[in-house]
């Protein structure tokens with residue numbers, strides 16, 4: 001393993017693509033403190049006792065029940081988790097926040113309602129509010145006296161949020177902003193008291209406002225009839241010359257996009273974290289069913305094809321969980337390094353926007369994979385609403401759509417990397433040039449890495465090189481027009497995500513092995529299996545991209561280089577999936593919990 005010291009610039013967001021990260025630099029679930037573990041158990045109990053028994057009524061929108069349960073979380077101090085102590089909050093660290101997102105996702109409708117108020121509905125106030133605004137709203141949000149939500153999307157402006165048509169004009173007496181327009185899909189809008197609303201001042205300058213529920217001219221539409229997360233409230237909002245006091249402008253006129261996008265960075269990471277909990281939950285349910293259900297005279301859990309499904313669910317969840325807690329640890333240590341925690345937190349979220357988008361995309365796609373396999377394991381019963389996996393399947397689907405669709409997040413990952421590369425913040429260009437020289441020089445006879453993780457370590461280094469090869473070719477050809485080549489950008493983003501997942505899985509397994517942890521052998525196998533499959537995906541994505549970027553002799557040369565880089569020794573992933581599935585079945589749950 002490389003041991004070059006990591007410079008400051010290589011601790012930056014996206015730097016994992018070129019920097020060497022040591023296992024001890026990576027936070028893992030085994031590093032959770034006793035308090036964080038206790039928080040997790042308390043949340044599990046809260047969900048099991050207070051929320052899960054009400055799911056049938058919540059799914060039918062029983063009047064007042066969801067806000068009542070969210071307020072119950074407030075009584076436990078959870079609604080103020082991200083709010084600074086001076087405004088009545090608990091100012092919990094990022095890792096505890098990650099534990100909360102993970103645990104509450106057992107019932108996604110509740111997680112979404114909780115997240116709307118504590119996350120995207122509060123973060124704009126914490127980071128951008130004036131002292132008066134913070135004093136007025138945050139202490140009441142912390143107790144649940146006020147619930148808040150975030151209103152950015154409009155019927156004609158979702159992904160393209162800056163195309164919003166809602167307008168704000170100053171009233172003739174100069175005391176109010178008069179808002180006119182419509183918002184769409186607003187989570188918790190049906191029962192919130194405070195609305196963070198984006199509108200364009202004079203139809204031009206994108207800005208943000210705090211709107212109270214009782215504002216005249218402001219009305220809330222009927223609940224949408226949704227495919228999933230039916231227990232959550234999703235409504236349109238209507239504004240007709242609605243007067244919002246002048247002092248309720250949040251941040252500066254024309255700087256609303258800064259509020260919107262910084263908030264989304266935080267939301268995206270939390271969404272990824274919540275998918276970890278969802279994936280573990282559905283795995284446990286599928287495993288239990290597989291043991292109980294018999295076919296051809298034996299439990300279906302004994303069939304190889306069921307084991308491969310359970311094993312792969314656990315392996316992908318392991319990779320996701322590894323990257324989520326690693327990111328939480330990175331964010332937390334960067335925030336803790338600052339003196340003004342609030343200011344620092346906002347800068348850190350922006351710094352790790354790439355990792356947040358990765359968490360969102362990998363989280364939502366891993367959970368979708370797991371719920372889909374769970375429906376399959378349940379067979380016909382998976383298709384029936386009397387069994388839990390049908391709702392989980394429906395509930396999962398939204399994650400790929402909100403907080404920026406996965407297409408938009410893939411574009412964001414590469415746009416941000418390119419911006420940092422071009423400005424020299426991330427030395428990706430020198431790294432790509434160095435790789436070019438090495439490839440021209442022919443095969444290296446450097447000593448191959450040895451030891452228990454040697455093959456995976458080699459794959460990780462080569463995966464990073466494959467990104468540099470493909471991205472380097474793309475930038476050379478398309479330069480500042482690369483954003484128009486979305487299919488290539490998508491392929492590059494897929495490589496970046498797999499690189500981060502491989503490294504996170506591997507470093508966690510290495511850290512566990514170094515600590516002599518009981519489960520480290522199985523963890524190592526999970527990391528090996530994930531890496532093996534990811535390398536095949538990475539090679540395929542790079543091949544697709546290169547074929548669209550270059551042709552003729554250049555393509556032949558580039559593909560030869562790719563083949564060399566992508567070479568990896570065979571791994572018996574069938575046997576590994578069986579062993580991981582056996583561990584799931586033996587423990588009736590995800591086998592790497594807290595490890």
Ligand SMILES: Cc1cc2nc3c(=O)[nH]c(=O)nc-3n(C[C@H](O)[C@H](O)[C@H](O)COP(=O)(O)OP(=O)(O)OC[C@H]3O[C@@H](n4cnc5c(N)ncnc54)[C@H](O)[C@@H]3O)c2cc1C
Pocket residue numbers: 116149150151152153155156157158159160184185186187188226229234398401402403404405406407408486
């Ligand atoms: C249940 C639910 C809850 C929600 N909660 C909230 C909330 O609380 N607050 C809020 O403000 N919003 C909320 N939203 C809105 C959500 O964020 C948007 O639906 C989402 O951003 C997508 O916007 P859209 O629906 O207009 O789709 P569109 O933007 O029309 O996208 C349609 C398709 O086109 C793709 N596409 C769009 N632009 C591009 C591009 N440049 N390149 C490639 N592909 C592109 C998209 O990826 C998607 O596949 C919620 C939505 C739902 C369904």
